[in-house]
Amino acid sequence: MESISVRNWPVGRTSNAPVAGDAEAYPSFVIAPSQWLAAMSQAAAILSHDDNLLSVVEANDRFLQAFRQHQEKDGAISQAATVWRDRILKFIQTNHVADSFEIRRDGKLGPEYFMCTIGRLPADADHPELYLFTATDRTSERTVEKNLRRELLSDGLTALPNRTGFGEEIDDRIANSVWPENAQFGIIAIDLSRFSRVNESLGPMAGDELLITVAKRLKSSLRQGDVLARIGGNDFAIFARLNNGLSDALHIVQRIKEALSSPIRLSDLQIRVDCAIGCALSTSLSDDPDDIVRKAQAAVKIAKCSGKVEIYRNGVLKEAQRRFSIESRLRDALAQGGLSLAYQPLIHLHTGEITGFEALARWDDAELGHVSPVEFIAVAEESGLITPLGRWAAYEAAQALSRWDARFGQPMPVGVNVNLSPIQMARDDVASMFEEALRYSGIAGHRLTAEVTESAIIADPDKARKLLFALKDLQMPIAMDDFGTGFSNLASLHSLPIDILKIDRSFVSNMLEDRDKTVIVRTILSLAESLNLKVTAEGIETQELAHALQQLGCWQGQGYYFAKPMAEQDAFDYWRARWNFETV
Incomplete structure (x- = not known):
């Protein structure tokens, strides 16, 4: 049996063969x-x-x-x-x-x-x-296909190109535009500050309205040929042609600031939009646009901390890659118990007795080696890992006290101070966290001191006040850490249930050589006495400094002169060795 096809049909001829089947089965016919x-x-x-x-x-x-x-x-x-x-x-x-x-x-x-x-x-x-x-x-x-591709390459909310579409737009502009000799392009990354607070307080619809309005304002600040994209939740980016190098980029940044300077009206509220801005410039048109975008995003992360426009510099991308590695490894360390607490003694400056310890997080990673607390805590705050990190530290400190009591045979006459991050205070139910830590460990509340910073209180005074009173309900002492570096005033100190002021080491460590700092320390001590607050001096590294603070009436001190932070077992042994020691 054979069927007619392009291959077996002789064009221009007639055919007496049937289309299919035997000749006897079908009559003959012709196909023209x-x-x-x-x-x-x-x-x-x-x-x-x-x-x-x-x-x-x-x-x-x-x-x-x-x-x-x-x-x-x-x-x-x-x-x-x-x-x-x-x-x-x-x-x-x-x-x-x-x-x-x-x-x-x-x-x-x-x-x-x-x-x-x-x-x-x-x-x-x-x-x-x-x-x-x-x-x-x-x-x-x-x-x-075109409509589907448009949907895949654009942001459904603002109708701007998304991250993938942004890359294609850049490639198209570079390939199909006329560029002068030695031309450059730049990427300006924009991160909206405190956008999450709008979502939390006003709802996601208000957040969407804010993003749409911001997108319109940013678009109005562009020049012909510039490309605006939404590359993340509250992240925007601009591709800009730079005929005059950095000056063109800074001019665009100024127009962005002017566009966002007036408040945006949302739900009968006037919302002022702040943003962090980072810029990265190509050296030539042959530079990889994706690499320039990553550099701009690295610069904007620094801008979020510095509060000013940041221009990418060499090494920033490596720093960003290290922060990413730290975040990834820290996440694993929190899940697998890879961190530890070190305990630095707090010494009564008049009797020499150990009154307690400050719990400090430490991390030695198999791949990264020893990671400084300054580095990994900053990454934790940036990534949101500060909440599980803070919870782990509170539970571990309470459990350490419980283990010490078991070894000593009765409750020890010492407590442990636990630091609270401003970000954790804003996002977490800190009071419940401490209540659970105390309940599971069986430790009395007065033995666990919460250390808060001035900046945490200033950021949201009402919320901070409610939290501090909730901690006082647990019988917990409260210390204001790094006192003197913020903007606290007498009224706030008097209205808050604070028990201890901790003088920042920047005032203490060289106060013997700097009369101005001696005056500051003496003023803080006088203020604390008038408010019936105790004072702890940080950064005591010499015996002379310890004696000077003792004579000024400082209650408690800590620093390398007494001891460096130490492991849990070493801290217990150190306390046993100095128990009832009576001189500084």
């Missing part, structure tokens, strides 16, 4: 080329080629409607007709049996797309070689 083409669902034509002249031997109505009437446009051969003619002639000059290609042309309603195929038909001595051409209209499919 025009009938065969008319039966095809796509535009089709049989073409001949002679002396570089391409002719249409037979064609169906679909071909005539789709191609013949578009060959001439305004008296000249249309571009689409030229393209498909050239492709067919190129195919004829090869030895290929068949080929396919797509052509695009301008239609009445927009671009039209056709998937074309060309194949050789069997030839013999009596008939020249002919070619079967077919074209399928793919305009609808391409329109759907």
Whole structure:
């Protein structure tokens, strides 16, 4: 049994063979080329080629409607007709049996797309070689593909390019724009500050409205040719052509600040939008745009801490990569118990007795080695890991006290101070955390002191006040850490349930050589006495400094003169060795 196909149908002849089956089963009939083409669902034509002249031997109505009437446009051969003619002639000059290609042309309603195929038909001595051409209209499919691609490359909320679309826009501008000699481009990254607070307090719809308004304002600050994209939740980026280098970038930054300077009205509230801005500049047009975007994002992270516009400098990307490594490894360390607490003694300056310890997080990683607390705590605050880190420290400190009591045979006359991050205070239920830590360890509340910073109280005074009173309900003492470095005033100190002021080491360590700092320390001590507060001096590193603070009336001190932070076992042994020791 044999079926008719392009390969076995001799064009231009009649055939007495049945379409399929035996001759006895079906009557004979003839298939003419025009009938065969008319039966095809796509535009089709049989073409001949002679002396570089391409002719249409037979064609169906679909071909005539789709191609013949578009060959001439305004008296000249249309571009689409030229393209498909050239492709067919190129195919004829090869030895290929068949080929396919797509052509695009301008239609009445927009671009039209056709998937074309060309194949050789069997030839013999009596008939020249002919070619079967077919074209399928793919305009609808391409329109759907284009719409889907637009959705994939754009942000559904602001209609701006997303991160992937931003990269394609940059590639297109670099490749298809006219650039002067020694031209540069820059990426300006923008991070909206405190955006999460809008979502938390006003709801996600208000947050979306804020992003839409910010996007419109940022777009209004662009020059012709600049590209604005939303590359993250509250992150925007601008691709800018820089004819004058950094000065052009800074001019755009100034326009951004002006655009965001006026408040945005949301739910009858006036919201002022602050942002961190980081810039990175290419050295030439051959620079990898993705690399410049990463550099700008690294710069904006620094800007979030510095509070000013940051320009990428060499080494920043390596710092960002290290922060990412620290974040990843810290997440694993918290899950697998890879951190430890070190305990630095707090010494009563008049009796020499150990009154307690300050718990300090320490981390030695198998890959990163020893990581400074200054480094990994900053990463934890930036990444949100500060909440599990703070909870772990509170539980571990309470458990350490419980283990010491078990070894001593009764509750020891010492406590442990635990530091609270301002970010944890803002995001976590700190009171519940301490209540659980005390309950599970069986430790009395007065033995666990919460150390808070001035900045945490200033950031949200009402919330901080509620938290501090909740901690006092647990019988916990409260110490204000790094006192003197913030902006606390007498009114706030008097209204808050604070028990201890800790003088920052920047005032203490060299107060004997700096009279101004001696005056500051004496003033803090006088203030504390008038408010009935105790004072701890940090950074005591010499005996002379310890005696000077003792004579000024300071209650308690800590520093390397007494002891460095030590492991839990060593801290217990240190306390046992100095128990009832009476001189500094």
